[in-house]
Amino acid sequence: MAQDTQRRAVAVPLGLRRGRIRAGRYSLRFAPRALLVCLALAVTGAITVVLSVGTGAYELTPVEVLRTFAGQGPPGAEFIVLDLRLPRALVAVLVGFGTGMAGAVFQSLTRNPLGSPDIIGFGNGASAGALVAIILFDAGTAQTALGALVGGFATATAVYLLAWRRGVHGYRLVLVGIGASAVLGSATSFLYVRADIGKAAQAAGWMIGSLNARGWSDVRTAGIGLVVCVPVVLAHARRLAVLEMGDDTAGALGVPPERSRLVLLCAGTGLTALAVAAAGPIPFLAMAAPQLARRLTRATGPGLLPAAWMGAVLVAVADLVTQRVTGSALMPVGVVMGVGGGLYLAWLLLRERRAHRL
8 A cells, every 4th residue: 555655656756757647547748848948938927027017107016016916005006007007018918928829830830930920921911900990990999809800811811822732831821921911011001191190100109019008908809819719729739740740741640731720820810810909010029939939948849838928928028128228118019029039030040150051
């Protein structure tokens, strides 16, 4: 009896060390390093949210922020924290999480680090749909989200059909998507020209990628994307890993390539569209988050959850930097992400050149 108990006590840490948890007839496999990276990123994101919520003209310490969450904060802090600052911080985390996961899905499907939704036109389609709703129909939050969804899925459908030739291969999807992105960029410029000055200024600020004046309705918009699409992506994670091996290998292993690809494209488009509807298009996020996460985990495969948490941390940190450096919450977070993403891309190109891979 004592030996059985000791054997079971030793089996759990061994299973965790090998990346497997077994409960009766069911077992769960995971990468221990990826799990640790996710936990570290989640803790970093939570700390960043607390610091961001305490930043502003009415400064709060982290302890005061936590006490306010518990309903025991200083006088007047509850309105500032819960109604003004917390929605902005939550939108940053939710948008980053969804965009990071969408970037991992598209890069894995195309087997190309440039296959992120903001480069192959899916993000631009969502932006164009949202701009039509904002400029032409003076839409609110719900109507903007609907316009982003319609624009994103219309673009995804067009790109998918144009890239189809006895199946959809990654390089064709990237090439067609880049062309669609150029067309949508021209359409967006035309919308600016036709809009009056007030709506054009509003749309221009939104197109940079901004968290200014975000409320609980925007939190719901970004949250709906995660609740609906994240389970679909995670349920198809193993199929996504098999698709990276090629369609022939996937078919031989019993994975229907086109059906799986179509489901994942729809889920990734939904994540992208609702993230764009909540905060506007944030440059470089979908491209950089999966690559940075993969460098931390050192694992093969899509790395969906590490990429998602990396995206959440990147947006939350960028938002905190805009408030700490500029002393104001008015600077769009897309400016910081654009500068940081450009520097990262330049460093990556320089590194590849020094390694004689370019």
